[in-house]
Amino acid sequence: xxxxxxxKRASQTLFIVLIALCCGATLVPAFAQGQAQGQAKAKSQYxxxxxxxxxxxxxxxxxxxxQSWIAGYSxxxxxxxxHATLWRNGSLTDLGTLGGPNSSVTWNVKNxxxxxxxxxxxxxxxxxxxxxSSFGFYSGPFRSGYINLGFVxxxxxxxxxxxxxxxxxxxxxxxxxxxxxxxxxxxxxGVHDEACVSPQxxxxxxxxxxxxxxxxxxxxxxxxxDTSGSATAINDxxxxxxxxxxxxxxxxxxxxxxxxxxENGGVIDLGNLGAQWWNTPTAINQRGDVVGFAGDPAFVExxxxxxxMWTRDNGIRHLKPLRGRVPEHVDSEAYGINESGQVxxxxxxxxxxxxxxxxxxxxVYPTDLNDLKSSFPTRLETAKDINDNGEITGRSIDANGVxxxxxxxxxxxx
Numbered sequence: 569x570x571x572x573x574x575x576k577r578a579s580q581t582l583f584i585v586l587i588a589l590c591c592g593a594t595l596v597p598a599f600a601q602g603q604a605q606g607q608a609k610a611k612s613q614y615x616x617x618x619x620x621x622x623x624x625x626x627x628x629x630x631x632x633x634x635q636s637w638i639a640g641y642s643x644x645x646x647x648x649x650x651h652a653t654l655w656r657n658g659s660l661t662d663l664g665t666l667g668g669p670n671s672s673v674t675w676n677v678k679n680x681x682x683x684x685x686x687x688x689x690x691x692x693x694x695x696x697x698x699x700x701s702s703f704g705f706y707s708g709p710f711r712s713g714y715i716n717l718g719f720v721x722x723x724x725x726x727x728x729x730x731x732x733x734x735x736x737x738x739x740x741x742x743x744x745x746x747x748x749x750x751x752x753x754x755x756x757x758g759v760h761d762e763a764c765v766s767p768q769x770x771x772x773x774x775x776x777x778x779x780x781x782x783x784x785x786x787x788x789x790x791x792x793x794d795t796s797g798s799a800t801a802i803n804d805x806x807x808x809x810x811x812x813x814x815x816x817x818x819x820x821x822x823x824x825x826x827x828x829x830x831e832n833g834g835v836i837d838l839g840n841l842g843a844q845w846w847n848t849p850t851a852i853n854q855r856g857d858v859v860g861f862a863g864d865p866a867f868v869e870x871x872x873x874x875x876x877m878w879t880r881d882n883g884i885r886h887l888k889p890l891r892g893r894v895p896e897h898v899d900s901e902a903y904g905i906n907e908s909g910q911v912x913x914x915x916x917x918x919x920x921x922x923x924x925x926x927x928x929x930x931x932v933y934p935t936d937l938n939d940l941k942s943s944f945p946t947r948l949e950t951a952k953d954i955n956d957n958g959e960i961t962g963r964s965i966d967a968n969g970v971x972x973x974x975x976x977x978x979x980x981x982x
Contacts, residue, residue: 614937614976616944618964620660622651626707627973629655629961630952631676631684632904638961639673639684640952640973648708652686652721652728655973663721666730667691669710670702671719675743675800676851676904676953682723683779685742685751689714690730696769700739701754701798701819718742718753720779731777732785734758737770742777744801751777752799752808755785763795764815772818774799774810774830789835791826798823799830800860801852807831809838809849809858820870824848827860827878839884846870849878850903851953856880859887859902859911875902875913875928888932889915893922902928904953904960912937912951912960925951925962937976948974 624643652663668689717730736758761771799810813825827847846863875887889897895917902913916923925948926934950962
């Protein structure tokens, strides 16, 4: 289904907000210079527009590529189900499902050749009663009970197709796609793993699909001693990031014991911020800079997370939450990075009552995008991705709790 819409566009040139890096005793004087430059640009603004929905009260943009294609989800009228949704060139497109009630684009997809990937339920019942990783990315009464597959949607074909799992596995999950015909994610195999926490039964491995026809799947190596993992993002150099750990509950926690980078056939442990859980890269740019979130030693269930940035030169560094908020912000999560090193994400208080979309500029503390949104009336709750034009997508929230996808376009040039 395609619906026309119009958004106002400001100038399309890049809004320079400096590379987001973390603090530490070893930071050079350029840090202070970067802070000053970031403060000098603090009055720069974005033109923010809400995008149309499929009729429900929740929608979100989770991906924006360099063609300004925004992908994510929208609930349908009645809020019982959600569908993967694409906003591009003045049109909203319902990407449909693989036969089941729900689908979604959940991570940033940087492909610029007409490919979108995500997750979808099929019409087939889940035979083992697993909730699978997709449970946390759906809502409503049909979050589980169906086999869930990773999907690929190609503009040239106009419909999604399911991606294969490993032999004897039932469920899969696709996250990212590059311009080399590669898709990443994770998929079950047939191993009944004692490290799985019920209702999860089967082990799963980080996956790379080579798009066909036919589409072909192969796995990625784990950190020695680990048994399950997931791939979350890929760039055009074939570098892949993700997690390595044990089966656990099939979403985060102990599956994310290690944040990892795969390159040249090997796996690299990116380190952590003090915890052995929830260490999850979310994005990688073409330079190989990685952002994501890491666990807190005191919160094994992931109640508090900490944004990070990893570079080959500096390793892993903490990106902190907003200062001066009441209630105090203690949680930060990074979700997108572009080639200029701009990093976007979210900053929250401990109870996630006051979550705000943020951008990190050459320093450890972010800027609240709500201070840069001009006259846009509702709070920008999350920032999930940023492209090389500096355009940002995420979701806003109004006084009634209605969450709506937005696009923020920088005003002015370099």
